[in-house]
Amino acid sequence: MAGQIIILNGAPRSGKSSIARVIQESFDGAWMNLGVDSYEQITPPRLRPGIGLRPGGERPDLEDFVRHFYAALYESIAAHSRLELNVVVDVGHHDGYSKPLGILADCARQLAGLPVLFVGVRCPIEVIMERRAASEPDRAYVTASPGDPVPSPVRLWQEEVHKPGTYDLEVDTSLLSPQDCAGAIEQRLTGAPQPSAFQTLAQLPIDGQ
Template sequence: MTGQVIVLNGGSSSGKSTLAKALQRELAGFWLRLGVDTLIEAAPPRLLDIDGGLELGSDGSITHGPAFAVVEDQWMKGVAAVAAAGGLVIIEDNFVSGPSAQRRWREALGQVPTAWIGVRCPPAVAAERERDRADRVEGMAAKQAESVHRGIHYDLEVDTSVVDAVTIAGAIREHLQLSTAP
């Protein structure tokens, strides 16, 4: 039995989490919401402290090295295994490494039906949202607003600055021809 995956790619504070929660309410079945933040929270703190790990720069930049890539690849394969076992999964990610991130997800997910959704938000709006959050480094949202979309191929793109998450979730459901939650 194969499940299904919806990948939401967007910069920090673009509205991915709010949209993912709206999708969970809108779509039939029990969709798990997993994201790169899930991975970072689950990772040992030393992965953020070592060379080759994940570095969150004070200017909002993000760099990752080979140690983080190994852990991330394992995590991607684990998420793919959930979907391959019949799970319904919404992935929240920000492809800071560009098209290679999408390629790695494609490889991990294999034949699992996957929808690629670009979650856009103008840099100024994302920066304003970022200021309202205590868990973000200032500058990250503006840096990622456009860069995470370069070279990425989507089934659908949405703009969370002009339409609310519930309406977008309905549009995604219709676009993917999925059932509505009871």
């Protein structure tokens, strides 16, 4: 039997990593975390942030690599699942690059036939800004000012990461603790099996076609 795959999709500082840790610590079975932070550690420094590249097209020199990075990541996710290992993945999917890539549809196709729960991790941008200011006080692009209360990179993440917004389940980390979010996910998994939203996403066009 294939291992369960849980994909947590949301903007940075939305709380995905905290939910992933709770899943690893409290869910039955072996849960491998193959998310964006783990993947960055194996990405050559000159090609970082890799799959963590922000929306806006600020690094067009990396965009050709991003599709390959995601393809490799999702091949690994599929391989783990086929070997009966459960996988939790925290990512920030978007196609807000300087050219359309259709990466989410590609990833969905790679997991065809495997059990996938696609979870949208939402958080109001005001809370995102508070968390960023607390965790990255020296990062200029996350610092609010009267003339720029929400810096463009942060706003773009919030706008792009939940497109098209097709999920099996959504949680709001401004209202729920990581434990509560994980509990909602576990409850969803114990229900009657349903077609994954990833089956719908696999039909999205590639490269804007």
